[in-house]
Amino acid sequence: MVDEVAENAVRTVLQELSHFSKDYTMVVEALARGYGKWNEIKRYVEEKKRRVIYDAELRRYLVNLEKRGYVSRVERGRYQLTDPVITNAIGK
Secondary structure: OHHHHHHHHHHHHHHHHHHHOHHHHHHHHHHHOOOOEHHHHHHHHHHHHOOOOOHHHHHHHHHHHHHOOOEEEEEOOEEEEOOHHHHHHHHO
């Protein structure tokens, strides 16, 4: 029952993120997989997209995710997901 609720929560979050752009989902995936530093997130997204992304582009994704409460900035250049359920589900 708890696993089902967690799966539904993650599915809902991913659906919500996909309404913005697939790129937001990539940023969340990067964070869930333990890539919390700016350059790690950027590298992960670039590998997924198979192209270079600009710093302003990544900054926009992170700021918007932060405004919506999915991401928090732990320190300068380091980010984390705010919900451990999402981290555990996606990070697997």
